[in-house]
């Protein structure tokens with residue numbers, strides 16, 4: 478039996494941290510064993526946020542290196558770039574023509590953006606339609622996303638249904654797969670680890686940087702076991718084993734932190750080294766991306782031929 482198809486997009490937005498790794502990135506690698514996988518860099522979505530040539534180029538290359546370094550295997554996963562496949566924006570326009578403003582105004586992400594900035598871009602408003610096109614062009618069975626993106630996948634489903642109703646059966650309805658929140662990874666201060674809080678451990682940190690981060694972890698001196706240290710540490714060792722070690726080191730925060738530094742280094746070093754290796758041959762890395770885009774383009778363009786025919790623009 479042929480494998481089910483998985484598709485997901487990642488926005489290039491800067492330095493990854495271990496929260497991103499355990500919460501999302503690692504799961505793409507794990508799932509690629511069982512699904513025919515398509516993972517793309519959502520650069521046209523990122524254009525709503527990054528409007529600077531050098532920054533954009535750096536962000537795209539950065540996320541590509543990150544994913545290859547953590548072990549996403551181009552033999553198993555088609556890795557491509559949204560902007561290489563013009564069918565995404567073309568289909569988004571078609572969806573725009575039968576999607577209403579009130580419907581888009583109900584999107585959580587739009588409402589959140591409105592709170593932050595009253596004059597949001599048309600691109601931000603329209604975000605779910607480009608995402609619907611991203612998804613529907615490839616007829617995936619599942620779309621793994623974080624909880625915050627679930628509504629967008631539902632929008633893609635609704636949009637497919639609406640199109641099918643108006644123009645006849647064309648799109649397969651995708652299912653969101655909510656990535657098991659490997660419990661939200663806490664940051665150095667115990668709050669959710671996030672770029673926006675400045676409380677992260679970067680995924681490709683050098684040894685000295687790891688040390689600095691770990692020493693900054695906030696500890697509550699009332700406890701025998703420093704909760705924030707333990708919460709990060711248990712991502713790297715079985716909890717039962719770790720509990721025993723922490724029991725033995727009761728009260729000795731420095732020793733626990735030293736052990737966490739060593740464990741983080743063991744976990745990060747191979748990925749960090751692999752990323753450095755990849756950085757030495759950027760043309761090869763970019764060739765992986767163009768090969769992926771070529772493969773994706775074939776699927777997307779075949780689907781668009783069908784769409785143009787269905788809507789009647791092909792005579």
Ligand code: ADP
Nearest residue numbers: 496497500501623661662663669670671672673
């Ligand atoms: P950030 O909060 O650092 O800006 P993003 O919003 O770019 O991170 O998240 C990218 C992906 O990583 C999302 O799928 C999100 O669910 C996941 N993620 C981010 N931070 C964490 C965390 N602390 N724990 C678990 N998953 C996370």
Ligand code: TRP
Nearest residue numbers: 485486487488519522608611612
């Ligand atoms: N909106 C997603 C995010 O912010 C990224 C994304 C764009 C995506 N297009 C997609 C995810 C299609 C899944 C499928 O994380």
